[in-house]
Amino acid sequence: MRALNVSIGIAVIIGSLFGHMTVTYLAAGWLENLLQEHGLKGGGFIVNILSLMLAVVMIIATLLTIAERKWSALMQDRIGPNRARLSILPVLGKMPLAGIPHILTDVFKMLTKEAFRPAGANAFLFKLAPMLAFAPVFALFAIVPAGPTLTLWGKPIIMAPANPDFGLLFMFAIASLAVYGTSLAGWSSNNKFALLGGVRASSQMISYEVALGLSLVGMMMAFSTVRLAGDTGMAALQEKLLWSTKVGGLEIGVPQWGFFLQPLGFLLFFAAAFAETKRAPFDTPEGESEIVGYFIEYSGMQFGMFMISEFVEVVVLSGVLVAIFFGGSSIPFVSTESVLALLPTGGDWPNHTTALAGGFFGMVFWVKVVLLCYLQLVIRWTFPRFRYDQIQTLGWQILLPIGLANVFVSGALILWDPSLRWLTLFGFAELAVIAFLTVTPNRQKRREAEAAEHDHGGHGHGGGHGADDHAADAHGGHNPVPALDAH
């Protein structure tokens, strides 16, 4: 029964993404065509802004608020929220509906609460801060393509809200604006805890800008572009297969995904962008058990803006990651061109067939986005929080040097072999090394296991802590487990 419910849920989500993207392609094509008849351009982009940013991003972000609670409940052996009911509906009103009615209750709660402003707070900046926190995050999605560029009614339709030449540079510029919202919120609240949070946020976000930019340089060099959308954008270029074979009309092989070309770049970008989203383990500006957060004085929907901007950030970051590192809207290991070539040409409704294909690829894109959102939530719910100075150390002393090294090595490999094959092989080697380091137990764990074998063969759990030779490691610094003598 539960498996059935879950399958139905997944089918509904995927189906609605498919339908929505198909309709978006059709509407974009229709409006582009209509406006071009009157000498205007960019009709498709208007539809994309409404459909991708206002509809899909916002709806996924809203659903993430409940998904975060449900998924964290799954990880923590709980049930999660399931009390709210839509009692005005006839049959569904009696069902918990996976907790989705909680979204409504949350929204109503936030909208109806008093927007309190503490005495002594700067009224203008206090009201400006939530907007400044939300707007740049939302605007980031503008350059992310959510589907392939297809020709409808003779016009190429780029499935992104905008396609400027300066693509990624726009992203860096807008991302760096987000710091104003948080630091202003902390500063204008006239609260010492909030001030600490604001200072933490601004220093953290500014120092991670550098690593963020540097981590993408490898990708920019590999594809010689900073553009994301369009036929010459990064998302489309990643669909090309480096090694391929034909299987019944489909071309299957290894694509030049950013994840394969630049695994290190991906990890760096992911870490730096995660730090920019200010979510655990990088949530020192919030640090609810330490300083309660830069938004401590906010209530009602002003607080809601900070909260929803975090969730929007999760979706947007996933979208950017998919577009830069995970092949955009392409099906993994399958050439998009070969899929499109399978489509029946001609027929009575050629544009509608193309739009259906676009809807399918758009669906693939959004499914990848949702999977990456899940990954981000898993990380958020498993790791403890860094300390404020440790975040700086990570950013400046670890991410930055690795990023620089990555740029030089990737640059050399790209110069040597412009077909990117060697870069990909090198990427695979990096992935193998990372996987090896992840699965092998660390030094301390190995030593503990050895000690357990020859010291206390029989006693399972207590084993390993009794070994006297551990005492030497007690001040060793980096071994995560100290030496303990159990006499």
Next chain:
Amino acid sequence: MAQAGDDYDPTPSEDELEAHLQTRNMEINLGPSHPATHGTVRLKLELDGETIVKMDPEIGFLHRGFQKSCENVTWTQCIPYTDRLDYVASLTCNFGFITAVEKLMGVEIPERAKYIRVIGAELHRIASHLTTAGALGLELGGFAAFLYAIEGRELITDRVTELTGARLTTNYGRIGGMNRDLPPGWEENVLKSLVKIEQYAAEVDGLLTRNRIFADRVRGTGVISKDDALDFGFSGPCLRACGVKYDVRKNKPYWVYDKLDFEVPVASDGDNFARYYLRVLEIEQSIRMIRQAIDMMPGGPVMVDDWRIALPPKDQVYSTIEGVIAHFKLVMEGVPVPVGEVYHATESANGELGWYLKSDGSGRPYKVHVRAPGFQLLSALPRMCEGRMLADLIPTFDTINMIGGEVEQ
């Protein structure tokens, strides 16, 4: 000042470099109502940026007049007050108090009662340690570890409820033994729960101990040296984390701890990690002890057979004059504790829980003083945190595990 038309010289002049910015340290109140100060304590902090310059812990928000209350009731009626001392591990407080009174009276309790006390105290030690380890995870942002730990504590709370009838305010044990024997089948339930608790503890251990972020947060923070710890009067896991092997259960065995086979883990770093990890190891030792105790526990009575101390059986009360008199005297006058004074200590979850009792023979305590382990630990908090970052205070405050109820009494 540069005049218009002068050549601009970007190098700052000598006195410009010398001039210091006027700065003032920020004073901040952490608590009494703050997510990290569980137990309602106020920490007045003076911050230079994020560094703690000065710190002043202020207690008293949970003061209930414990000592004065005890002076106005009989010795037996003090037991419910002791529940409220260390409310995370109330059985250790119950048993500690009645053991001290028994020492003052010179009463030897039946063997079975001693085993029951060991099992109860160790169960609550596990509960307290799980709470500390889990809350440490929670305060460092790892919520999952906290919930697994609390899941384990919930099992213990269930067993304690079966045993005492209450989740928190146990009020179990009487002077001279136990007021009730174990409920039928309780031992099996405990053994079953222990298996699960081991799993939950392993889960907490797995989520936290080897996590690099967690290790960075707790290793080398909140350090206190061995000498300082002894000077401040540390005891329990916090003292053993500094390398002093002192455990009342081993050094001055009471009840049946001398018959049980267990180890006292000791670390040498004196930092938050050592305090956290010792608790994880002590959970394992406590589980060992409970299994042994259940194995070795003899049958027989759980209360001394002396109607001046123990309530007579109800049928005797209703049918014999001796029973009525004994019942009346015990309820109205209380247990006859002779004139004298005593200090007795037991090992509670957080350290040496000492009782200094003075009796004037009136049936009510003349003086009840508790040496709560948390008080000494809290008084050393400024020493451990001053000069460190604000973020280090949070795990340090957690691993000393100050319990407001016993510190403020």
